[in-house]
Amino acid sequence: MKKVIVVGGGWAGCAAAISARKAGAEVTVLERMDMLLGTGLVGGIMRNNGRYTAAEEIIAMGCGDLFEICDKSSRHINIEFPGHKHANLYDVGKTPGQVMRHLLKLGIKVVFNMRVSKIATDNGRILSVEDSRGNIYEGDVFVDATGTAGPIKNCTKYGNGCAMCILRCPSFGGRVSLTGLAGIEESMGGKADGSIGAMSGSCKLYKESLSEEIQKELKEKGVAVIPLPKDLIEDHLDAKACQQYALPQFRDNIILLDTGHAKLMTPYYNLETLRKIPGFEDARFEDPYAGGKGNSMRYFAMAPRDNYLKVEGAENLFCCGEKAGLLVGHTEAIVTGTLAGHNSVRYALGKELITIPEGLATGDAISYVKEEMSKPEGMTKKYTFSGSVYFERMKDLNLYSIDSAEIWKRVEEYGMKNIFARAIEK
Ligand SMILES: Cc1cc2nc3c(=O)[nH]c(=O)nc-3n(C[C@H](O)[C@H](O)[C@H](O)COP(=O)(O)OP(=O)(O)OC[C@H]3O[C@@H](n4cnc5c(N)ncnc54)[C@H](O)[C@@H]3O)c2cc1C
Known part of the structure; x- marks a missing residue:
């Protein structure tokens, strides 16, 4: 053989x-x-x-x-x-x-x-x-x-x-x-x-750190789309390896998917800013650990x-x-x-x-x-x-x-x- x-x-x-x-x-x-x-x-x-x-x-x-x-x-x-x-x-x-x-x-x-x-x-x-x-x-x-x-x-x-x-x-x-x-x-x-390389297009939040309502929505629908107030928008679309998610909706909303973690469809998101959004007050990253600052x-x-x-x-x-x-x-x-x-x-x-x-x-x-x-x-x-x-x-x-x-x-x-x-x- x-x-x-x-x-x-x-x-x-x-x-x-x-x-x-x-x-x-x-x-x-x-x-x-x-x-x-x-x-x-x-x-x-x-x-x-x-x-x-x-x-x-x-x-x-x-x-x-x-x-x-x-x-x-x-x-x-x-x-x-x-x-x-x-x-x-x-x-x-x-x-x-x-x-x-x-x-x-x-x-x-x-x-x-x-x-x-x-x-x-x-x-x-x-x-x-x-x-x-x-x-x-x-x-x-x-x-x-x-x-x-x-x-x-x-x-x-x-x-x-x-x-x-x-x-x-x-x-x-x-x-x-x-x-x-x-x-x-x-x-x-x-x-x-x-510029060289591309950043991974998503990061993961510890699901249990999010509000009960968001967790419920994720459990029932698999997806949660939360519109962002203008002053909290972070634009990382160009850095993404996954260009299929480089759409304005992924910049203007928090999009979460339930994969076991809450998959956040952006390469990274400043944690202090994220915690200002209702339901995310206690949010923490699961992967990468420094998802507030960067990604692989x-x-x-x-x-x-x-x-x-x-x-x-x-x-x-x-x-x-x-x-x-x-x-x-x-x-x-x-x-x-x-x-x-x-x-x-x-x-x-x-x-x-x-x-x-x-x-x-x-x-x-x-x-x-x-x-x-x-x-x-x-x-x-x-x-x-x-x-x-x-x-x-x-x-x-x-x-x-x-x-x-x-x-x-x-x-x-x-x-x-x-x-x-x-x-x-x-
Ligand atoms: C954060 C993130 C989220 C993603 N989400 C999705 C998604 O939801 N859906 C989707 O379709 N794609 C997603 N992707 C993209 C997808 O994961 C990759 O494009 C694909 O899985 C790549 O697979 P691969 O086997 O080529 O490489 P890798 O997944 O990189 O695997 C390579 C493996 O080789 C091992 N390795 C490296 N060097 C050595 C060595 N010298 N000896 C032994 N082992 C070695 C590594 O440890 C690793 O396990 C995501 C990527 C990331 C980073």
Whole structure:
């Protein structure tokens, strides 16, 4: 059996592990922290706008395990908030454990506290990866799912310092890129004003620190929209990685979503100002801890890749999630992870690699983002099925649908039905 080593246990790494396992490999996930899901530990929004279509496509292609887990662990389903329809909100507390148990059930090995910081190569091929304690893992093929957030020096240089986010760099050590260790030059994303990186678009309040009325509204509806008095408005729209939430409604209102915490849809908010709003008198941040001042910064290290998600210039290395480019989101990470994991096994077996056809939203997004990233202007944007430029494109190309039967039919017409569910024949 071929050995696939996935470095990084965020949504992308978990998806890559599942598809590689289904394709017939022995799979190990190496994660620097002590929990799976990476930035997904504080996210939660699924199936909003075009993400519905993308999720259904991957389910129809036979690798929808993670979407099904999120659907089942959703605190709220089919909710609306400004600019976003038919969203599900997974429970950020319970979902990581459910994903972990599913990976173990499939026979995937997960190693925590394993921060890859060295590699051994031979003629451009990666032979093994190693952490700072000398633990070594050998493999036939490797998947870089290390994301683009951190380390602290990036948050300090391009943001407001370490805001103490869920990634916990001071304790577990910052992100280290496998692609970078392989000597491949990576690219950095930027904002429209030319500055580098992008700040996470939401932070979390401790729900119980809010008034009973707000808690009740969140419990019943999943969403609370609280108009802001003019003098309390803070404008952080341009800093956001998630441009689908860079709408005026997100500046003029406090928008809260119930993911277990109260997800506040702005990168940060001055705590003294926030506490002046009725119902927020005792508010405190849950993630990042210094959410009154800043948030984590991302998009510092993206790998050059083709549409098979093989890293260009490397031999046996694939990439996915934010590492594979400016596609933002859990759904997006699961889509690229699924393809990267599958192709890693094809590569190890000497089989032809596959792309997802461009007539499907998931395939179009992978190739469109690569093309856009070759232009300087394209590097200042972010792409997601859930809004902004890419959702507009989905609608223009008639790729957006919430009719599951129609989506499944399309997948079948392209010969992709259950493609990721089957073991690859030797
Ligand atoms: C605060 C916040 C809120 C968000 N909310 C949402 C949301 O509601 N909905 C949505 O769709 N998207 C949301 N996003 C975006 C989404 O989380 C990401 O785009 C996506 O999940 C990225 O997944 P990833 O697996 O590529 O990277 P990451 O989540 O960054 O995972 C990378 C993993 O690799 C590990 N790692 C790094 N280096 C090493 C190494 N050398 N060795 C071993 N492990 C390593 C890290 O510890 C991490 O677990 C949010 C992001 C943030 C930060």
